[in-house]
Amino acid sequence: MAAPILALRGVNKSFGPIDVLHDITLEVRAGEVLCLLGDNGAGKSTLIKIMSGVHQPSSGTIEMDGTSVSLPTPRAASEKGIATVHQFGGTFPLMSIGRSFFVGVEPTRGFGPFKVYDRNRANDIAVKAVRDFGITRIDDGDRLVGGLSGGERQSLAIARAVHFGARVLILDEPTAALGVKQATHVLRIVNEAKRRGLAVIFITHQVMHAMAVGDHFAVLIRGAVAADFHKGEKTREEITDLMAGGASMASLEAEIESYMNSHGGHPPPPAQ
């Protein structure tokens, strides 16, 4: 089998006295979606910040295509093809779609000192890139990014990363703030990125979303990989239980059900 595009080997991370990540070993391959699951505070964001050059591991190594690399800055990571899309997608809400798509690499026309920003070309390329991902509602590159829906913004950010040659796409809770329909959009785009051969690292704590696109799952509990398995190896209930740190969701559900049966269909009062 080909070497994984990106791999972490025995990565630890502490902030001063606080140990956040313990001995993390993970791999992600081309055309594969790795779902990173875990409760709030489990260390998911810290882990992807190490993969995107924001933090440096305290110990352990990062490998790309089988060779050890260092990612001293986010810029270094993005030059190596690791793109991170944050929860709210577009980061420049008051810029047009075309302008924000090409921030830092603006297309120009003309010569020498008279080079001007080629708005039509930027708009056309940006709009085409998102439309190729199936977001056909975007057809005017002059629209401001802030006016797009959450799902559209995510899609634009993903399309942008792919357009500029990303090989690894890191999505930090892209569906957390979205409604059902918008989340479906984003999941469809994750699938499209995977179909194009990208390695996708998808963070969520919605098991349904993970199951919809994931090939490979890693559950993080208090900074350690508690489980690492492939599609079809565990049921939804088992994954939910794992994420809850072992406290069985099924037994909780059974508890609620029996309460309701004995209280004429009323759910138990909320715990204080």
Added chain:
Amino acid sequence: MSRTFSFGALARRPEAGAALGLFAVLIFFAIFGGVTFLKPSGMASWLNVAANLGVIAIPLGLLMIAGELDISVGAMVPFGAMTVSVISGHYGLPIWMGIAAALSFGVIVGLVNGFLVIRTAVPSLIVTLGTLFAVQGVVLGLTVLITKSTSVALKTEGVAKVMFGDFVLGGQMQVMVLWWLGLTALYVFFVHLSPFGNWVFAMGGDKVSARNAGIPTERLTMVLFVLSSTSAAFVGMCQAILYNSAQVAGGQSFIFNAIISVVVGGVLLTGGFGSVIGIFFGTITFAIVTQGIYYTDFDRNWSSLIIGVLLLGAVLMNNTFRKMALSYAPKKGGK
């Protein structure tokens, strides 16, 4: 993907509010003051004010679009004026030396401002508040030390006088008006047509993302601070050459007036949104309000009230237009 003209598209531009504000002010003064202020003789009065203010307001507005602020311009105007007057007036050295020194000090203070803002996490309002007072102190202290006076005379002749401190077109309009128009055209090119403008907007939108996208945010910050303080020194220098003298005081009014022009011009105070043309309109609007009052029967003490109302009105209107631009979506095309 139609790119045809439409009023909707015009209303979504950052300068939409500024254009409307200018229009309203023109109507107001045409009604209460007659159209004299739109005749060539009347125009010179507010064009001169707008030009001196506008040369400073545009780079200040760019800083604000980039998410920074520079209030030290208020000290750079007298600094520029005093530098050229002390060197070429008091010491009698060639005028070009005075001009070069005034502009160099502008560059240096801009570099200091930029450096402090980049290296410390202190907001640029505080950094430039510090340099505002520091430069004011230097100007007053050095001037009194060197010349034993707070006002220095300067006599300029020849090319320098014609280029920087003369009147044109019949003797009422300052040559600064031409500088202002030329510089505005240059700024429009660099900010809205060249690719660099995009960097300024990206920086004001989200500095970290802009840096990660490969934009040299620190160098750009330096350049913008150098532009604003050098522009202020330039205006001071030209005023000294025009009026044949320089005073240590004065210049502070430029701080508020320039910020008002920028905000009326549609620049978002928190950065990331605005336009050079908007600032241009905002500056003219401000100048017409302060000068137009002389053509009406109102006591001129009322002009501050008008400016205050104008500022609040402009901010509200600009917010509305920005919301319109944000929520704008073209009619659903074919799926």
